[in-house]
Amino acid sequence: MKNIVLFGPPGVGKGTQAALLKERYDLVHISTGDVFREHIKNKTELGKLASSYMDYGNLVPDKVTIEMLKSEINKNLDAKGIIFDGFPRTIVQATELDSCLKVKGLKVNGMVALEVPENLLVERILNRGKTSGRPDDQDEGKIRHRFGLYRTKTAILREYYQEQNKYFGVNGVGAIDEITQRLTDVIDKF
Numbered sequence: 371m372k373n374i375v376l377f378g379p380p381g382v383g384k385g386t387q388a389a390l391l392k393e394r395y396d397l398v399h400i401s402t403g404d405v406f407r408e409h410i411k412n413k414t415e416l417g418k419l420a421s422s423y424m425d426y427g428n429l430v431p432d433k434v435t436i437e438m439l440k441s442e443i444n445k446n447l448d449a450k451g452i453i454f455d456g457f458p459r460t461i462v463q464a465t466e467l468d469s470c471l472k473v474k475g476l477k478v479n480g481m482v483a484l485e486v487p488e489n490l491l492v493e494r495i496l497n498r499g500k501t502s503g504r505p506d507d508q509d510e511g512k513i514r515h516r517f518g519l520y521r522t523k524t525a526i527l528r529e530y531y532q533e534q535n536k537y538f539g540v541n542g543v544g545a546i547d548e549i550t551q552r553l554t555d556v557i558d559k560f
């Protein structure tokens with residue numbers, strides 16, 4: 371399996387690019403945010419719990435997120451590979467992902483990170499909030515809070531993957547198809 375972590379701060383375009391990469395490489399796309407939102411829509415217990423964190427821009431606790439992610443992986447073991455979008459977001463999540471894949475004889479092939487200056491992103495997210503209906507996209511304070519968590523808890527994953535020579539940064543500013551091309555130039559080598 372070709373397993374790819376698509377990485378970057380909120381609003382950087384991971385969802386858009388993941389959908390395109392999924393088609394191109396015939397991969398399964400697991401977005402933890404989308405899975406949580408699906409649970410919220412279906413009013414499951416997990417959905418209720420997740421929304422009590424997500425609506426305020428907080429991270430859902432690791433234990434809950436990891437359990438949910440593992441069950442998504444287990445549903446897709448026959449896939450050609452998985453694009454992880456929005457996961458891992460903490461060091462604990464990254465180590466759990468590694469060990470979960472390892473017991474199955476699998477690994478993360480690489481992390482591709484979309485790099486975009488933060489000031490461009492807040493505006494993008496506020497615009498997305500006008501149509502997405504996401505409560506966490508409609509309030510600048512909540513958005514800034516998400517960036518704060520990204521800096522304190524998530525950004526360190528760059529080093530985690532760099533130490534394994536698995537980090538590849540890609541310029542995320544430009545037209546959608548240009549960015550897809552930059553990503554595929556990297557992923558083709560995995």
Ligand code: ADP
Nearest residue numbers: 380381402403424427428429430435456457459
């Ligand atoms: P964005 O990247 O724009 O923040 P996502 O859809 O990836 O959007 O995530 C939305 C929210 O879902 C996060 O703010 C967080 O509350 C929750 N979430 C998603 N993935 C994780 C994760 N790996 N760990 C903890 N919380 C998560």
